[in-house]
Amino acid sequence: MDKTDNPKILVFSTEKISDPAIDMAGLLKKHYPATVYTVIVPCSSAIKPKWILHAFEKGFDGVFIAADGTDCMYSDTCSEKTSEIVRKTHALLKEKNIEPARLKMAAICSVCAEAFVKHMKTFHGQLAKTAEN
Secondary structure, eight states, X not given: OOOOSSOOEEEEEXXXXXXXXXXXXXHTTOOOOTTEEEEEESOXXXXXXXXXXXXXXXXXXXXXXXXXXXXXXXXXXXXXXXXXXXXXHHHHHHHTTOOGGGEEEXXXXXXXXXXXXXXXXXXXXXXXXXXXX
């Protein structure tokens, strides 16, 4: 990771569950770092490890999966599948000498604007602190 006090974070956000929370954060004027970028996907269990690796290759300092959790309309096992994707990707990151802590996941419900903002501020702070060391 490049030394930066303003890390770039890519968020994989789900269309029906977490994305409305992110929109709500904006509507409520809840502030989170301007270097947070979102990509909307239908379901978090459809994210591919190669997409996450590509984000790091393109210069993102962190990747956050705003997972559907138990609210997923596409799969009863979404949480388990997404967790398995994260586990596999953590192993790939280790192989590439990328700190696995640069990939985070949390369930973000459609009304969890404050939780999303808190996750972004915390993750951004962790990435900035890691860059200092």
